[in-house]
Amino acid sequence: MMAAWQKVLELFHSEPASAKKQISLPEIVDQSRRDWLYAQSCYKTVSDPDLVDYFSFLIKAYERRYVYLLRKARDEGICCPGIISGIQDETTVRRVF
Numbered sequence: 001m002m003a004a005w006q007k008v009l010e011l012f013h014s015e016p017a018s019a020k021k022q023i024s025l026p027e028i029v030d031q032s033r034r035d036w037l038y039a040q041s042c043y044k045t046v047s048d049p050d051l052v053d054y055f056s057f058l059i060k061a062y063e064r065r066y067v068y069l070l071r072k073a074r075d076e077g078i079c080c081p082g083i084i085s086g087i088q089d090e091t092t093v094r095r096v097f
Contacts, residue, residue: 040059
């Protein structure tokens with residue numbers, strides 16, 4: 001019985017989930033880039049017209065999110081040279097920047 005009360009009390013005294021781990025902006029930008037590249041690779045493999053439409057919209061959404069986060073990082077003075085390390089296509093880099 002006492003152990004059950006201790007668990008209940010721990011719930012009220014624990015830190016909120018947002019305070020446990022803050023993800024840095026460079027990590028968010030990098031994850032966004034990986035999501036965008038993953039959507040592009042999925043687009044190349046699908047043949048169902050519905051999935052082609054889905055991934056084309058997803059690519060555009062991830063691209064806009066990535067560009068937004070890059071601008072936000074630039075405005076905050078954060079320089080992340082490792083962010084574009086996984087991009088192989090030079091035209092993609094030009095289009096993003």
